[in-house]
Amino acid sequence: MLKPFLHQNILEAGCDEAGRGCLAGPVYAAAVILPKDYSNEKLNDSKQINEKGRDELRVEIERDALAWCVAFCTPEEIDEINILNASFEAMNRAVEGLKNQPEMLLIDGNRFRPKHEIPFECIIKGDGKFMSIAAASILAKTHRDEYMAKIAEEHPEYAWHSNKGYPTKAHRAAIAKHGATVYHRRSFRLLPDVVQGKLF
Secondary structure, eight states: OOBSOSSTTSOEEEEEEEOTTOSBSOEEEEEEEOOTTOOOTTOOOGGGSOHHHHHHHHHHHHHHOSEEEEEEEOHHHHHHHOHHHHHHHHHHHHHHTOSSOOSEEEEESSOOOOSSSOOEEEETTGGGTBHHHHHHHHHHHHHHHHHHHHHHHHOGGGOHHHHTTOOOHHHHHHHHHHOOOTTBOTTSOOSOHHHHTTOO
């Protein structure tokens, strides 16, 4: 059972990211402020819900949240500042985009580097513990998946509509055959080192 909040009398925003381990595409992050009395039995860590369920929850969360925002960092930014810093940056952008200023952030994971003075609490596996973080995980995941499906039309050979840019066997085989695109992260190990240098 997910908890509705960490502090009852503080306006909290849950934050999570999606796409950190992918070989292609941006890293997305979301920040969500839910009503204190919010209840949704279907809400859970996005990884525990199928695609149809996530899409349905996205509509409900965006409708019911007091505030929400989704942001991202591009593959170019990831290559420039590294994936960890890009994840932090995307979360900061999501927080900055909220129409309501939260008094506390609940961050999924064990590390965060804020660009503001808002207090925060890092919670390992927080998307399976707190509703606002779970909601953020749903929004980050569904918005990123939607983007990956869109660019999959441009490059169908990589099957991003199904693998979403993650390092599947088929994705790596497509990179070996067709090379890398502008959407691939050059700082990631796309293929074995002996081949990697020939991609760009």
